[in-house]
Amino acid sequence: MNLAASILEGNRLAIARLMTQVENDTVEGLAGLEAIFPHTGQAHLIGVTGAPGTGKSSLVNQLARCFRHPPPGKEPCRVGIIAVDPSSPFSGGAILGDRIRMRDLAGDPGVFIRSMATRGSLGGIAKATSGLIQILDAAGYQTIFIETVGAGQAEVDIARLAHTTLVVEAPGLGDDIQAIKAGILEIADILVLNKADRPGVESAETALRSALRLASSNETRSQHPEYIEGNQADDSTVTSNKVWSPPIIRTIAIDGNGIEVLAEKIEEHRCFLKESGEWKKREKLRLQSEVDALLQRTLMQQWRDKMSVMLYEKILSQVTNRKISTTNAVKLLMNGDNIQ
């Protein structure tokens, strides 16, 4: 089967098989990605992150249903879902349980769900996640949700990968809201306060609101940390002075309350990105960080292939004996053939 051609026709088996090849980093996987790449760039990528158990999978389930069954007059779009869970650092195995909450989507040929493990990547995103997104994108899934467990770096990673980032909070997480709010404010396009049926919603929303207010009075808001730099560099080319202030949306994912409002906000954010010129900027940053990550891995691999393991060990032991510094070790390793 020519995987790439079948994927462009939307063949589900081909999609699934190429995803596996990409995850396993095979030659076939790379060739497949190469072939489909010109057909990517169509989908709206929505990152969904937040602490464990806040209801991310349940929300994605509801949102996907909503996008599949829009109000009259709107076309339903095809929905892809990639749910990332951490691999066990001890065994390398993983339990991927997000599908449990997505039962409602079973049997709908317009939905494709794939679970993936982080496989040794730090943070919440696997090395192959962007490849899997490209496959769904090329196969014609117009809306793609990427669910990741949020913890520190993971949240920043997902924001770099997605056009629209939802950060999911829930009442009753205690002071966690305080602890992660700095991260949230940098990356959230929409704050979702899920489990609004639970006690403590009011105080959770108050806490989020005051944190947001604090941030917007401190600085002119910038959605992503990178933009601060970018804006200074080419201020004159900023296409619009429109700003987006992240709304807080209450939801109850177990019964669907608030989901329509959330879906509308997501659509609104997509329009904002398109109209403000922000979409193009995010696309560029997104692809740039993909290229950079790949470049980093490739350079490292090339260097490793050339490096003699013995020399590496020798230099390392000189470092541990405090004979040479770490900086010096790197200098020596970089031009490995000059030393004995």
Added chain:
Amino acid sequence: MTEKKIRVLVAKPGLDGHDRGAKVVARALRDAGMEVIYTGLRQTPEMIAEAALQEDVDVVGLSILSGAHMALAPKVLELLKTNQQEHVRVFIGGIIPDEDIQALKDMGVVGVYGPGTTTEEIIGDIRKAISGRLN
């Protein structure tokens, strides 16, 4: 190339209540380095086959306590075949009468495990059953 991982779908078809056994097995498989897609209770054969396709798994493990194995297993096998997934190895755990075990194996089920089976045994059998496909 990164190391290939064995991917296993663990599903609980039928209407019987608890999935304690299935969860124990899922954890053991994870600890053996496999990626386990856990789909939870009350899965229909259609849901199982579709998930197996999307997740491109090597193995499907069914936990069946309801006694409906002679109806559910052939249906899952048939749907996997319809989906061009006949390479997927199917294992069943549960309370299966001796006289049904051979019948299930004749249908194409690779392993049938009753209460008291060690997880080591299951892990060993899975590795053996798919060793041909991993490289």
